[in-house]
Amino acid sequence: xxxxxxxxxxxxxxxxxxxxxxxxxxxxxxxxxxxxxxxxxxxxxxxxxxxxxxxxxxxxxxxxxxxxxxxxxxxxxxxxxxxxxxxxxxxxxxxxxxxxxxxxxxxxxxxxxxxxxxxxxxxxxxxxxxxxxxxxxxxxxxxxxxxxxxxxxxxxxxxxxxxxxxxxxxxxxxxxxxxxxxxxxxxxxxxxxxxxxxxxxxxxxxxxxxxxxxxxxxxxxxxxxxxxxxxxxxxxxxxxxxxxxxxxxxxxxxxxxxxxxxxxxxxxxxxxxxxxxxxxxxxxxxxxxxxxxxxxxxxxxxxxxxxxxxxxxxxxxxxxxxxxxxxxxxxxxxxxxxxxxxxxxxxxxxxxxxxxxxxxxxxxxxxxxxxxxxxxxxxxxxxxxxxxxxxxxxxxxxxxxxxxxxxxxxxxxxxxxxxxxxxxxxxxxxxxxxxxxxxxxxxxxxxxxxxx
Amino acid sequence: xxxxxxxxxxxxxxxxxxxxxxxxxxxxxxxxxxxxxxxxxxxxxxxxxxxxxxxxxxxxxxxxxxxxxxxxxxxxxxxxxxxxxxxxxxxxxxxxxxxxxxxxxxxxxxxxxxxxxxxxxxxxxxxxxxxxxxxxxxxxxxxxxxxxxxxxxxxxxxxxxx
Numbered sequence: 048x049x050x051x052x053x054x055x056x057x058x059x060x061x062x063x064x065x066x067x068x069x070x071x072x073x074x075x076x077x078x079x080x081x082x083x084x085x086x087x088x089x090x091x092x093x094x095x096x097x098x099x100x101x102x103x104x105x106x107x108x109x110x111x112x113x114x115x116x117x118x119x120x121x122x123x124x125x126x127x128x129x130x131x132x133x134x135x136x137x138x139x140x141x142x143x144x145x146x147x148x149x150x151x152x153x154x155x156x157x158x159x160x161x162x163x164x165x166x167x168x169x170x171x172x173x174x175x176x177x178x179x180x181x182x183x184x185x186x187x188x189x190x191x192x193x194x195x196x197x198x199x200x201x202x203x204x205x206x207x208x209x210x211x212x213x214x215x216x217x218x219x220x221x222x223x224x225x226x227x228x229x230x231x232x233x234x235x236x237x238x239x240x241x242x243x244x245x246x247x248x249x250x251x252x253x254x255x256x257x258x259x260x261x262x263x264x265x266x267x268x269x270x271x272x273x274x275x276x277x278x279x280x281x282x283x284x285x286x287x288x289x290x291x292x293x294x295x296x297x298x299x300x301x302x303x304x305x306x307x308x309x310x311x312x313x314x315x316x317x318x319x320x321x322x323x324x325x326x327x328x329x330x331x332x333x334x335x336x337x338x339x340x341x342x343x344x345x346x347x348x349x350x351x352x353x354x355x356x357x358x359x360x361x362x363x364x365x366x367x368x369x370x371x372x373x374x375x376x377x378x379x380x381x382x383x384x385x386x387x388x389x390x391x392x393x394x395x396x397x398x399x400x401x402x403x404x405x406x407x408x409x410x411x412x413x414x415x416x417x418x419x420x421x422x423x424x425x426x427x428x429x430x431x432x433x434x435x436x437x438x439x440x441x442x443x444x445x446x447x448x449x450x451x452x453x454x455x456x457x458x459x460x461x462x463x464x465x466x467x468x469x470x471x472x473x474x475x476x477x478x479x480x481x482x483x484x485x486x487x488x489x490x491x492x493x494x495x496x497x498x499x
Numbered sequence: 500x501x502x503x504x505x506x507x508x509x510x511x512x513x514x515x516x517x518x519x520x521x522x523x524x525x526x527x528x529x530x531x532x533x534x535x536x537x538x539x540x541x542x543x544x545x546x547x548x549x550x551x552x553x554x555x556x557x558x559x560x561x562x563x564x565x566x567x568x569x570x571x572x573x574x575x576x577x578x579x580x581x582x583x584x585x586x587x588x589x590x591x592x593x594x595x596x597x598x599x600x601x602x603x604x605x606x607x608x609x610x611x612x613x614x615x616x617x618x619x620x621x622x623x624x625x626x627x628x629x630x631x632x633x634x635x636x637x638x639x640x641x642x643x644x645x646x647x648x649x650x651x652x653x654x655x656x657x658x659x660x661x
Contacts, residue, residue: 135623136621136623137621138582138583138584138620138621138625139583139584139621139625140623140625141623141624141625141626143623144623144624175623176529176564176566177566177578177619177622177623177632178623179635180635180636180637212516214516214522214525214526215525215526215529216525216564217525217528217529217564217565217566217567218564218565218566218619218620219563219564219565220620220621231525232522233519233521233522234519234521234522234523234524234525234550234556234560235521235524235556235559235560236559236560236563237563237564253518253519294625294626295626296584296587296625296626296628297583297584297587297588297625297628298587302625302626302627302628303626304626339582339583388625390583390584390587390625392587396587401583401587404581404582404583404586405583407581408581408582408583408620408621411565411620412620414563496586496587496589496591496592497586497591497592498583498586498587498591499586
């Protein structure tokens, strides 16, 4: 079966010749018409529409957006804040970059609609520090929108006012975690907060109710308000509505970003038909389906079980290539759809070295407040680096696994899981490579690609 | 604090973006680092006074975020992405090429004072790996040949200045 056609609703104008990121171009293409329509509606109706659309957050967790909005404490009398999470930092993910650089007004319109729907008077776009150009583009776009009375006081004469400011991060991955992000926006170290009992929807920024949404999610909100929830749910599959943007990197012929109706494309179609398959003379070995913390899949393994199709339970027996790329199917086979970052590795990659690279990342990025994560991620890095650069011992795989097993569930935020899942899954699926690495290493060419 | 007049202006403006002054810590650090090149002890006390904080509140932020530095660097800042997708596409070779071209090692200032080369974690452009951020400009698919070209360009610009 060949791959379905791309359906670009969010990336409609990305890489379009002649399309620029200024407001005039956006307006020529029907820009801000949805905002004009939205401000004539009741905020609660807009919220209901988003809820009905089944939109799931595109930052990584796939949490239902409408439900997140319904948790907001609207009775406290405190201001409600909206934060755009533009701290795109999960390795393998690079979709929000293109929205912000090439189509920033789409994000601003989606943000303003979401602010109006939630009675937000102040929004912040938290953009990662490594995107200085993106920050400048957004600031310019906001100024343009302000000049046209689309952001700022008394928007379009409705009496509704809302301001947006851009806030730059400074190179810390943990700022993508929403409570870490809030701490960072308050001017502190980005140490995530303990939750429950209090979630940002009740006590967030400045101890006020706060919504944190990913860049792409807010663009989907714009599309939903434009076309209605009924039209939106026609795209994709039940429970996985709308489109998904996949960011494919690593060893394929055509890496890049591809937008498809959610749940309609399999891993095999994406990698072989869309991305052109493996590089000449190589074969696929492994793939990480949803950003570097997602559990790795090994080509050749099979996933069996029962799944719900409509009202019935059906048996499935999938190879990696057969797995549908939606949140639920990927969760079912023990990995995750996450942020849509697909990292492909072919037969030239040694898995011990690839894991050592990932472990170095997580050890660098642990915020350090929980001992199991701070120490555990460091030891995983030290052990895997030693295997590559020093002596590798047959028992190292078991040692790595024992460290990884002691982290998840014992930390304040999900970083504990994120840093241990790679080690756990690499060792579960490539155990022989870890056990035999000391011998294998002697035979590896000295001039090979360095990964750590 | 010895800063450009427009930096002071931007500092005063950015503080108004937030209901609490402390939130302006990161923006102020960015503005001062862009102006002065690094964050000195004097800058830390100055920001603390400006935002009505203790100096430790600023210092702990500086030491937490990788982008803030306590010492000067070379004229140009070359940040090579180290993370998986870039490494799979030869990121380590790219970094070594820059090191050779400028006779320096990552983390140090090159002998001519021209560059500081650094390995950084994921720059979120994995589809065009390996990527390199030079000052504020992202360069994509930087293989050995392109790394040499970029190095030549930096050297040529340095020669013009001299």
